[in-house]
Each structure stands twice: as C-alpha cells, then as structure tokens.
Amino acid sequence: MGVAKKQSAKLTTDMFEDVPVLRRKWQAALKPGERLPRYEDVMLGSLGRLADHMVLLNGDNDAFAVSRTGRYAQKWLGDERWDIPMHVLPPDCATVLTEAASNAVKNSRPYQAVAHCVRDGMVRTYDVLALPTFSRWGGTLVGTYVNERGAQYNLLDAIFSTTEDGVISVSTIRDASGAPSDFQIVHHNEGAAKLLKVPAQGLQWRRLSEGGHLLCSELVVARLREAVAKGVRDQFEIDSDERSLRLGVTAFGDILSLTISDVTPLKRREASFRLLFDSNPMPMWVFDPETTGFLKVNDAAVQHYGYSREKFLSMKIREMWPQDEWVSHSQALRHLGEHYQSGRHWRHLRADGSEICVLTFGRRLSFEGRNAYLVAVVDITERLKAEARIAYMAHHDGLTNLANRELYQERLQQALEGGNADGKRVAVLCVDLDLFKNVNDSYGHPMGDRLLRQVADRLQSHVHGNNLAARLGGDEFAVILTSIASPNETSDFAGRLIHVLSQPYEIDGNEVVIGASIGIALSPGDGMSGEELLRNADMALYRAKQDGRGVHRFFEPEMDRQAQKRRDMELDLRHAFANGEFELHYQPLVDIASGRISGFESLLRWRHPEKGMISPAEFVPIAEDIGLITSIGEWVLREACNEAVKWPDQVKVAVNLSPVQFRSRNLVQVVISALANSGLSPKRLELEITESVFLAETEANLAILHQLRELGVSISMDDFGTGYSSLSYLRSFPFDKIKIDRSFVKDLAKRSDCLAIVRAISGLGRSLNITTTAEGVETVDQLDWLRAEGCNEVQGFLFSGAKPAAEVEQLLFRFGARSSKAA
Template identity: 80%
Template structure:
C-alpha cells in the first residue's frame, strides 16, 4: 500500500491531464454512425501507464462485474482478483464504480465523478472516469479510470478543527500520594483558543496551575479533580465578561476530555423566555410530560382560571378538563409531536365551575432535565358564542326565528335521503297567507311583522319530532313532514293548519283575520330530490290559490304540464316581439244614432309561426307577469297612432292601457311622443283603462289621468259594472266614456236583471254626460234593446270582428254606403 501511495503521489502532477487525454481518445475512436467506440480502439495497447489505473467492467444481465484491474486500481480496491462480481468489492468502491458505469452507458458518453474513501480514519478523494465501449464479440465493456485527486486528511482532526465547540484534552498530574492536584493541556482545537481568549502557542502543554484563562479557576479545577477521582463526567456553567460557557467533562482514567460551548445566546433566550412567560397577557403553563402535573403557570393563567398559583402547582392538567373528556383529552395530549396547534376547541373548567372554550398552542421542551409541554391558551368562548349566533342567523329567519329557506332545503335533503333509502314518504307543504297584503296595506308593515311572528308561533306549535316549519320568504312558509306520511295524513295536517291559521289574531288591540292556501307534494311520487319536491309543492300552491283561498291542493302531473306550457309561452313571447310577430287589428265602434263608424279599437294579435293565432286572453296575462307588457303597450300606442292618422279626421282610435304602464311613470311622455311622431290629433285618441288602475297608488294614477285629459285625449273606463266599486271611480275622475261589459249584453233578451243594469248604466251616462258603449253585440235583438235603453255606441261581431289595418278603409266604405241608404 505504501508503494502504491508513492506511485499515486508521483502521478499527482499529471493527474489533471489524464482525464482529458482519455476523453479525447474515446471520442477519436468513435466512428460515424456508431453510438459507442470499440473496446479494442480505446482500451487495448494505447493506454501505457494509465493501464495501472483502469478497472475493466463488463455488463451482464443489467449487473456489473470486474473483468480486469491494474496494479494501482487493485490497491484502491483492496483486491487483486479478476472476474469477480461487484458485491465482492468494498462497498464504497463498488458504489462509485456502479454509478459511473451506469451513467456512462445511459448517456453513451464518458462519465466523470468523484469518490471519498475513508481508510483507518484517513479521507482520500479519487477521480473516477467511466468510458463505455462495445466488444466485437458482443456486449458492453466499461473502462473505469481511478486516481487520487490530492493529499489525504484525518477525518477526526477535520471534525474537531471545524466544530464551534472547544475541545481540550487534559492529562492528570498527581502528588506523591496519587491524588490529582494539577492538569496539563495535551490537545486542543482552534475553537478552544477562541473561546478561552488565549494565544495558541501558550495553551499546549500548559499547566492549569500557571493560570491565565478561565479553566485555571479554583472552581473549575475542583470539578476536574472530582471527575478524575470519581471517574465520571460532569456538566456545569461559568460566567465571564458577559459570556456564559458550558463545560462538559468526560474522564478516561487519567485523561480528561473537556468540551467548551458558548451558551450565552441560549441563556439570553432563556431569560427572554422567562420574561415572555411570566409577563405574557396570554395564559401559559408548563406541564411535566410523565405526570401531567403543572410545574409552572404565569400570572395570566392564575387570573383567568381563578386558581391560586400554589393551587395550580398542586394540580394535574386533567383537573381543568370536564370529566367526560378525560380519556379523549389525555390520549390527544399523548399523541402531540414536538409542536402542537389545536384545530378544534378544548373545553376547560375554571375554579368557579364555569366552562370555557379554548384553543391551545404547545411544544415539547426540557424542564430542569425533564421532558415537558409549554402551552399557551386562547379563550374563544365569546367568539364561539358569536359564531354560534352568526351560524344560527345564517340558517334562521331574523323576524320569526323559524328556520329559513337554506336550512329548510338542507333538512329536506336529509329527510329525503333517509326516506328514499328506507322506502318512506316525505311530505312538503308550501303555505301562503291569504289577505296578508291587505293587513300590510291597511295597518302598515309593523303590524304585518307582528302577524308573521304570531303565525310562526302557531306553526311552531304544530310541528314535532323530525318535522320542520320554516319561513321561506315574505308571507310564504314551508313544513316538512319527515316521518312516513300518507296522503290522508298530509291532507288532514294541512286542513288543521288552515283552520288554525284562519283563527283571529289579536295585535295591539286590533283583531286581524287572514287565511292560508297550501300546496302539498309527497315523495317519491312527486319527486325524489328537494328541488323537484319543492317545485311541485309550489305548483300545487299556485293551483290552490287559483281555485279559491283557504284551500289545499296536492300536486298533479297536469300542473307540471301547465307550467311547462307557460314557460314555453314566455320564451315564445320574448322571441315574438323581437321577430315582429305581433300586429294590430281594428274593431269598429258604431254610433247607434247615426249607424256609422265613429272609431276603431286597436286590438293586439299574435300570429305564431308554428301555432298560428294565439288568443290575447292567453298571452296578455303572461306578458304582464314577465314585464313585457310595458314594451308591447308602447309599440301598440305608436302603431295605432301611426295608422289612425291615415283615416278620416272624424274617426277615433281607442287603445287599451295596462296598469303596468301607469307604474312605469313615463306614460304621459309616451303619449305625447306617439302623438307628435304620428301627427295625430289628441282629440282622436281614446285611452281605455280598467278599474285595476285604481287598486294601487290611486293618487298617483289619478294625477296621470288628469295630465292625459289636459292633452285633449279621451279616457274610457272599460268593463264597467264588473268590479267592486265602479261608481266611486266615476266620482274620482270625469271619464269621457264607460263601456258596458259584454257579460250584461249577452243576456239582454233572457234576463231582466241584465236589462236593468244596462238601463242604469245608460241612465248614469246621460246624467253625467258620459258616452256609453256596449261591447259584444252579436244580434240585432241585442242592438234593439241597447238602442231602446239609450246606449250611445256599440261594438261586436254584428258589425265586424277586429280586422287588419288594410281592411279598415273597406269597412269605412261599407258603413258609409249603409248610412247613405238609411238616409
């Protein structure tokens, strides 16, 4: 090994040239079109002195084996044998050879790496270059070049010289009786020189009795003597010049090893920790890991929990836990790692028995040589209460404190999941209060809110077990009957609710009476999901309200079909306006005395491209519901004015107005614009309204009517006699015309009461100087009755149905000719 070492040192000067030479040789041997050069061209006959440094590896079944080795390589491997497997070599050599060879083959090029090998505490670094080749007889061969990179060094010396701790070895000097009385420095590292703050040359072979540094103090020498005498270690700290040094003594007979550590920063941190612990406003304590006893508590913990400090320090941590949590909390504490932050709250009990919710933050620490936990506590009791209140508010109605729509849907989903799995029916009841709007309008919203609270109390009193009552919004409530419910049980329950909710309410000395309509849907027949069941119950409620208040209806499939048709009609209606599918037809208004046309009523018609003509009675209510009626009404008004201006100057045009157009608040401006753009005289425009215009915001709507009258436009009251208080409307506004509803005209020849009503309306018109127009005249007999009763104007199929604008001129000519013949 010594000869090989000399040879290695001899080659050191040229070592840096060997690797480039071998790489160039490999590249020169690589022929075009080949991925690897031949073994013979690289590793045979041309290596010279480098052959001593080569290890030839062959690859068989994805494993390497040593085929040949040079003399230097044999000394590095510690093995002179050839044709041996890789696992027969030293592990450090085998690892680096396998790594280099594998990478060289994977990349089809030379691969250079370095290896650190430790022999007898000495570290040597070697360069290893792997050269992949192929043999003519088949297979892959790798030649690995090995050479030492530089001088060796002692591993232990390197460790000692680079550590931050000072290391000093001391030899014991004994007196004549064999007792230790002095010590001599026999070894040290640079860190010891720095920590003791002495000159390096003065430290080696120095006796401690000569003084000059911290180790020479009587206190330290005494601890050293005791360590030698007892043949055991020691550990202690000394302070000097604002520094704290920790000394660890290990005795080996008469030799002492002394490790010196600067713990100044640790001591300062410990002092800071103590200050932070004791003065921290957050409750903190330290526990013994084994006994779970409190070993330290700060003032904040004493004040917050109400135990005296002495009492705290006699307690174990489980004494501040609720008894039912002892087992689970103990296990949770045992499972804590080095640090801990609670994800869920812990329950703690204060000295007065009050329970609080806390979050804890902790870590393992050493406490006077024992393992412990340092714990900080955050009291979240009030926060939890606030969160609970917020969570409750998120799922409950703020006025009635009933569950809201979100919680209703959540509980319904749970009930359906359980019911569907068990084959049980779940019933959903949608409840709408009848006449509630009247209470708000008559008594104000505060009274309405009080009423809703009392309704909620009554509903709450009727639900039990797994059932739920909720406020879904406004005056709409919902009930879930989660137990297996039959249709009869649901019907009986609904009937009881209607009866209970219809009983009078006493509010602020007023007796209030309302009612309720209920729609019912049952799973699984009416739906298996919460969305489907609620939608169907809502449709049943809509039918109950249509069929008369104070009633209940079960969902029927036909209701869904009607809703689908309604939705389809809405979509078609929106497209129809955009596509220009609407048109105006005009029905003549005939002057009874002159037997001639005095005007035309503009009537909206919808010609659907697939379904044909759709009745206004079908699509006008839908247009009002979806808000399209205002846009349609504007189009009708402008179109009618544009058409009427083409007629003779004495012919008027009548246009129907919707209550929605009054709510838009731009009706007067719209009429002015339509008249101005068309050039039609205001006296030729007649606007027809129904009494529904007066049902809401009466004062505002009356103001609009007066503004329209001031323009010169005539105002007609349509469907007179069919409402609740038509006579009061005649007092509210001076109408130009009242139209007698067709329901009275139809039975003139059959019912005397119809004759009496027509006679009364005609007489009223004459008295108030208001024109009366009868609608729906279909027979000459009806016409004769109306003429006899003094009716001024008529319209109906007896004269003509509504016709397109192109046929208006023909109607005018026909009636003109008829009037001439009558004259």
C-alpha cells in the same frame, strides 16, 4: 382542513383576479388629456360583488375620511358606519388606507399596498388597491379595494420559536416607489416596553420614524430594511445605558418579528422569564410533565380560571379536564415534544364549574433546575359561539327564525333518502299567504314583518318531530312531512294548517285577517327528488289559488302539462314579438244618435306561424306575468296612432292599457312619443283601463291618469259593472267614458236585472256627463233597448267584428263616413 384550504385558495384566487380587473376598469375609464377618470365611470354600475370589498375615501394628501364601505370592508374595519374620520378606525387599517390613498393621489394612478392586521393572535395579510378618481362635485375620491390573502401567521408561534424575552412585531410601510420607508409597531409584549423604557401604550402603533427609543436608531432601521429586502433572519446587539441588548429579527413578508433580550449576565434569567410570563396578559403556566403538577401560574391564568394561586399550585393538570376528554388529553401529554401547538380545541374547567374552549401552545424549558413545560392559553369560547351563530344564520331565515331554503333542501334530501330506504312517503307542502300584500300596502312593511313572525310561530307550533317548516321568501313557506301514511293524513294536516293560519292576528291593537293556500306533492309518485317535489307542489299551489284560495290541492299530472304549455307559450311569445307576429285589428264604435262610426277600438291579435290565430285571453295574461306586455303595449300605441292618423279627423282610436304598463312609470312618455311620431291629435286617442289599475298603488296610478288627461287624451273605464265596479272610482277620476260589459247586454231582453243595471249605468253617465258605450251588441233588439235607455255608443257583431287595418276604409264607407281625411 380540506374546506379551510379550499376557502383560502378561493380568497387568493379572487384577489389575483380582482386586482387586474379593477386596474383595467380604472384604465379604461381614463379619458385622453385627463389626469384621473371620473368616479362614476370607475366605481358605479358594474362592480358586482367587488362592491362589498370597497372603502370609499374622500380628501387629499394625508387627510382622508371614510365616506362609504361595503359589507366585507365593514367587517375588516370593525365598523359599519359611513362618513367617519380616519382616526376612529383601527390604527392598522387607518395606516394602510392612508398610505395607499396618499401614494395613489400623488402618482395619479392605482397604488397597491399590503396591510398586516393582528386579530386574536393571528396576523392576517390584506391586499389593498387604491383607485384615485375625481368627482364632479369637486375634490378627489379614492375607491380602495380590500381582500384577504390566504396565508396567515400566528404570533404565538413567533413567541415560542424565537425568544423568551421581549417580543415586538412591526409592519413595513413602503413609499410611492415601493421601497421600505418606515416601520410601525403592530404588536408587542410588556417585556419589550420595559426593555426599551417606553410605556406600553406609547409603544403600540408608533412608527420608528417618530423616535423615542432604541429601535429608532439608524443602525436598527437599516438592519430591518435589509431583513425585509432579503427575507432572512438577522441578529445583532446594541449597547445603551450600561446594558447590552440582543435583537433577533425574523421576516414574514412585510412583517418583522423582533425579539429583544437583555444579555447582561446578571439579568438574563430574570428578564427572560418576567417578559414572557409574569406580566403576560395571556393565561400561562408551567407544569411538571412527569408529575403533571403546576409549578407556576401567571396572574392572567389566576384571573381567567378563577382558582387561587395556592389552589392552582396544589392541583394536577388533569383536574382541569372534563372527564370525557381525559383519554385524549392524556395521549397528547404523552407525546409532548420540544414545542407544542394545538391541533384542535380543548375544553377546560374553570373554578365555578363552567367550561371554556381553548387553544394551547407550549415549549419545553428548564425551571428551577428541573424539566418543565411552559403553556400559553388562548380562550376561543366566544369565537366558537360566534361561528356557531353564523352557521345557524346561514341555515335560518333572519326574520322568522324558521329554516331557510338551503336548510329546507338539505332536510328534504335527507327525508327522501330515509323514506326511500324504508319505503315511506314524504310530503312537500308549499304554503302561500292570501291577502298578505294588502297588509303591506295598508299598514306598511314593518307590520307585514310582524305578521310574518306570527305566522312562523303558528307554523312552528303545528310542525313537530322530524317534520320541518321553512320560509322560502316573501310570504312563501314550505313544510316537510316525513313518514306519511296516506294522502288523507296529509290532507287533514293541510286543512288544519289553513284553519290555524286563517285565524285573526292581533298586531299593535289591529286585528289582521289573512288566509292561506297550500299545494301538496307526495313522494314517490309526484317526484323522487327534492327539486321535482318542490316544483310540483308549487304547481299545485297555483291551482289552489286559481280555485279561490283558502284551500289545498294535490299535484296532478295535468298541472305539469299545463305548466309545460305555459312555458312553451312564454317562449313563443318572446319569439313572436321579435319576429313581428303581432297585428292590430279594429272594431268600430258606432254613435247611436247618428248611426255613424265615431271611432275604432284597436284589438291585439297574434298570428302564430304554426298554430294560427291565438286568442288574447290566452296570451295577454302570460305576457303580463313575464313583463313582456310593457313592450307590446308600446308597440300597440305606436301602431294604432300611426294607423288612426289616416282616418277622418272626427274618428277616434281606442287603445287598451294593461295595469302592468302603469308600473313602468314611463307610460306618459310612451303616449307622448306615439302621438308625436304619428302626428295624431291627442283628442283622437282614447285609452281604456280596467278597475284593477285602482287596486294597486292608487295614488301613483291616479297621478299618471291625470297627466294623460292633461295631454288631451280621453280616458275610458272598460268592463264597468263587473268586479268591484266601485262608484268611488268615478269620484277619484273624471272619466270620459264608461263601457257597459257585454254580459249585461247579452241578456238585456230576457232578464230584468240586466236591464236595470244598464239603465242605472246609463243614468249615471248622463248625470256625470260621461259617455256610455255598450259592448257585445249582436241584435237589433239589443240596440233598440240600449237606445231607449239613453246609451250613447255601441259596438259589437251587429255592426262588425274586429277587422284588419286594410278593411277600415270599407267600414267607414259603409257607415257613411268619408274614406279620406276631412279637408
């Protein structure tokens, strides 16, 4: 009960907070001189969780249709479809949506209404706020917010607390001024339809303004308005067709419960029992509280429970109870008062032996001159199953059916508490699939999802007992091993698991091969809390992937130190960019034939105020991981172009691009902006990329490279000869330059294989008309070998290391280039 109250209080609090927020947002979007704000200014951009509660209506006056709905609104409507007419919705939802939208449009301002929906015998009250807007495509769009109030009303309570005769519930419909203007029938029993002489199907959802029965008279409508206004009970009689009907009215906010009794003396008893019992679709019976025998059952009870009427009337009520509930049922029976309502759900037995879960409601009455008890039954079996399913889904991954992160953390905490008490270890294993991204990229995400399900099946088959396998997200899994005897036992398990997960998978006729890497943390040495163990296991996983993948690694304290160092560097990096601690140095590129500087490669440097110069090898990978490299790369482009425009016209500037910069999809615009702002000719800008640009999203990245090439910019392949160095890269894009990696130049005079590779790359460049540049030239012998093999360009310490911009002019003078721009 405490949880339910908290949830109810939260719903009410959210409603009271959300409605003012939406009103203010609508008002803030309304511009002077305009009748309505724009749809985009109100409904797009910052609704957050409120978007789940929105129903977007299009149309005007009373002709509205549902265009879009949020997840919460879809549950309220019972319909997940979009672009549907209003008449296909439940009438109670359609009525209030039309009312709110019509009044909002007519008044050109937000309009708040109240909806009363009946579900499973419960009246649920919803606040509905309509926000009228105009669309740039023409017409009116009404964003309608829906949220449930905390209070609910039970119609069964109203049935048993007011009358045994006809029962009708009506909801109040208010006009634009907020005054009650009409009433709509939202619930009734069959007896009410008979007393009013209207077919049941013609009564449900009818408005009283439509006429056709006694309740539509001016007298009745006036008394209903008064009851709503004062919130009091009322009782009066109306006469028609030689009958005298008594109407009892009870107000529950905007919901009115009407009881109708035929008080004609000869028909009173017959009518009251027939209306509430015989034709009621709810299973009902009358029993003797002394003998506990059944005295009468209705057709609904016979059909629902499967006992014949004769069998029912020969039974004791105890025969419907499971034996393990006899005591609790009997105690409840001994304490029956004038009225009864279930404080819990009960289990009942049907004729076929199956069990159902029910709520029961009753009242004491006189039946055929004896003390008796009338009982009505609500079967909640399916509702409980749905709730159990929801609870299961809240703790399990929807794709793989493994435990999700929430359940994993709960079970890990339980295992740690049990292990600490017994002095036993608990192992946490973080499992990451190797090459899974390649499967998604090659076969698509549906194939990736099927692969994840097969991985989950293999995990389930090897994780037994109190141990647990979970999916934490993406291709990340985790395992809890309880009561571990030794690290060797965990190591053996991890090795077996890697072997199992690395076996080929058969999916849609395709053989898919992936691998797995595992990081391990053991309590209590690697952590006492679940959070600490999971964090340390994740660090061990990172080490396993660094060590070549397909292996498992245990957590070591050094990993934590490295992780802390990385976190510190991430923080320093963000401060460095904000504080302008980066600078560019320039290393000359020398044309072998002329001996002159043909260009400079711009190299990023970080001058830390306390640690001094930090190597790019240390900070660039981290900047790429945290996404800062995109901003840094834009700064490098601008700075290099601004500097190069001061050099002689024949001298180029080379700028390295990170593969991460291609993901932003605005790289071409960044290059155009840097050239435009600096005034540098595109022909003097050379962009260097590595082969990793081709390893992901090849088509999109190729398109970007072609756009850059069309600008007149040169494109260079860096570090050629290492990694894959696929010749298909040279076919897929016409590079202007390929740079021979320094590792081949270093041993050029000592190793014949290095010479052969340099010779092959140089020959390839000549055949394809691509300039070849050798990196890392440090000796005259290396330069002579490169010249002999036909290499076009060189760079390295033999000529100069990377220098600050202020020293570029001196380098140009030293190599015979003019120190100022050519005339």
